[in-house]
Structures are given as C-alpha cells and as structure tokens.
Amino acid sequence: MSLKLLIGNKRYSSWSLRPWIAMKFFGVAFEEIMLPLYQPDSPAKVLKYSPTGKVPALVDGxxxxxxxxxxxxxxxxxxxxxxxxxxDLAARGMARAVSSEMHAGFGPLRKHYPMNMMRDRAKPRDIPADVQANVKRIDAIWTQARAKHGQGGPFLFGAFSAADAMYAPVVSRFSSYAIPVSAVSKDYMDVIMALPAWQEWEASAAKETWIMEGNEV
Ligand SMILES: N[C@@H](CCC(=O)N[C@@H](CS)C(=O)NCC(=O)O)C(=O)O
Structure with a gap:
C-alpha cells in the first residue's frame, strides 16, 4: 500500500515542505493529500488523519x-x-542536533516571518532583534555544518539529508523576506532552491489562489 503524505497549502505550510521535499529528493513514492488550511472545515478534515489536527502527517497503511x-x-x-x-557518527549527531533545534526553536523567526513562498521579495522588512538573533544562529549552524561536514557535496552535511529538509522552509523565509546572510549561507540557499523538488513545490505554490488575510503577496 502506498504511503500518503498529508500536507497543507504549499504557499504557507512550512512544516509540510519538510517531509515532502525529503521524500521527493530520495525518490520515495507517495500519494500527496493536500488539505487547504485555515478554512472553517480544515480542522475537521485534518483530524480525520492526524490526531493533533496539524499537518504534515504520514499514513502508512x-x-x-x-x-x-x-x-x-x-x-x-x-x-x-x-x-x-x-x-558518519559526528555528522549524524550534529545533523540530528540542528534538526531538533529547528523543530523546537526559532520562534521569533517563525512568528514574524511566516513562510510565504510567493511573497514580493522587493519589500524588505526591518528585522527585529530577536529575529536577527535567530538568523545569526542559523547562519552559524549552516556555516559550521558546511565547514565541518560538507566536503562530500553542496548540502549541510555533504549529501542531502533530513537536516536539509528541516531547514528548507528557512531557506524560503530568508529568500522571500530578503534577509541578508553570509556568502556560505547564500550559496547553500541557491543549492536548495535549485533542487527539482523545490521547483516543483514552488510551481504548485504559485498556482494556489487562496491568499491568507493580512499576508503580503
Ligand atoms: N510540531 C508540528 C507542527 C505542525 C504545524 O504547526 N502545522 C501547521 C501547518 S504548517 C498546521 O497544521 N496548522 C493548522 C492548525 O494549527 O490548525 C510538526 O512538527 O509537524
């Protein structure tokens, strides 16, 4: 039986992008079930699959x-x-640590700069101090991962890993809010945004017509 991945709107659902891009990159076959979020009936629809009422959720039989x-x-x-x-054990340890850090942290970045793949990049915003601190930390993570473990390829730990999937929505935010980053991070972002899986997600996001109220296009 094929895997099913339940995701939200591609324009906005940062959490959904993570397993989706990993599965696409690694060629894991799955059926995509896209449930538009933030509609009156969204919670009930998502709860049919996911006990938290949130996406993503993976269904395997x-x-x-x-x-x-x-x-x-x-x-x-x-x-x-x-x-x-x-x-490599050291690389694996760091990949898991920075992925956990992403999963549990960076609240200011997530709150002030929600993923909006189609945002007009010509509208830069002031970056509050707490967001700036998140950006600095992420820039340091990417730079250290590339320097210590990135020799085997262009991704954080050389070859593409779950850690790259975890940071993919951050790449989107840094790009769409035109947040300045180091040259190493900029190169890394270009690599992620050039992935066929990224382009596929972005092309679908561009076709979405529902725009979240109060969200800049
Ligand atoms: N901790 C969850 C977070 C999931 C999450 O917040 N998903 C958002 C979409 S990106 C969601 O489903 N929001 C709908 C809601 O909260 O009603 C995870 O790691 O998957």
Whole structure:
C-alpha cells in the first residue's frame, strides 16, 4: 500500500515542505493529500488523519505518524538504504542536533516571518532583534555544518539529508523576506532552491489562489 503524505497549502505550510521535499529528493513514492488550511472545515478534515489536527502527517497503511521530525525518522527507519541521516557518527549527531533545534526553536523567526513562498521579495522588512538573533544562529549552524561536514557535496552535511529538509522552509523565509546572510549561507540557499523538488513545490505554490488575510503577496 502506498504511503500518503498529508500536507497543507504549499504557499504557507512550512512544516509540510519538510517531509515532502525529503521524500521527493530520495525518490520515495507517495500519494500527496493536500488539505487547504485555515478554512472553517480544515480542522475537521485534518483530524480525520492526524490526531493533533496539524499537518504534515504520514499514513502508512494502518500506521499514522505526525510531527515532522518523527515522520522523517520513520522514513529513515523504513528506508535505511536511502541514508537520510549522514553515515558518519559526528555528522549524524550534529545533523540530528540542528534538526531538533529547528523543530523546537526559532520562534521569533517563525512568528514574524511566516513562510510565504510567493511573497514580493522587493519589500524588505526591518528585522527585529530577536529575529536577527535567530538568523545569526542559523547562519552559524549552516556555516559550521558546511565547514565541518560538507566536503562530500553542496548540502549541510555533504549529501542531502533530513537536516536539509528541516531547514528548507528557512531557506524560503530568508529568500522571500530578503534577509541578508553570509556568502556560505547564500550559496547553500541557491543549492536548495535549485533542487527539482523545490521547483516543483514552488510551481504548485504559485498556482494556489487562496491568499491568507493580512499576508503580503
Ligand atoms: N510540531 C508540528 C507542527 C505542525 C504545524 O504547526 N502545522 C501547521 C501547518 S504548517 C498546521 O497544521 N496548522 C493548522 C492548525 O494549527 O490548525 C510538526 O512538527 O509537524
């Protein structure tokens, strides 16, 4: 039975992008079930699959996995040959640490700069101090990962890993809000945004017609 991935609007659903881009990158076949969020009937529709009423959720037969990091780890266990975490123990430890840091943190960035893939990039915003601190930390994570473990390829830990999936929505935010970053981070962002999976997601997001109230286009 094929895997089903429940996701939200591609323009806005940052959490959905994470397992989606990982599954696409690693060639894991799945059926995409897109449920538009923020509509009056959205919670009831999502609750049919996901006990938290949130997306993403992965359905594998009778098994449902929710929470993004848990979904990625389920895929790691189900498809061990795909090597979704780095092989090297030190790299793997750091990849997991920075992925957990993403999963649990960066509240100011998430709150003030929600993902909006189609945002007009010509409208830069002032960056509040708490968001700036998040940006600085993420820039440091990307720079350190690339310097310590990035020799084998252009991604954070060389080859594409779950850590890149976890940070994909940050790439979108830094790009769409024109947030200045270091040259290393800028190069990394260009690599992510050039991925065929990224372009596929972005093309679908561009076709979405529902615009969140109060959100800049
Ligand atoms: N901790 C969750 C967060 C999931 C989440 O907040 N998803 C948002 C969409 S990006 C959602 O479903 N929002 C709808 C709602 O809260 O009603 C995860 O890791 O998957």
């Amino acid at each position: 009778e098994t449902v996995v929710w929470e993004t990091l848990a979904i990625l780890d389920y895929l790691v266990d189900k498809f061990p040959t795909l090597k979704m975490w780095p092989d």
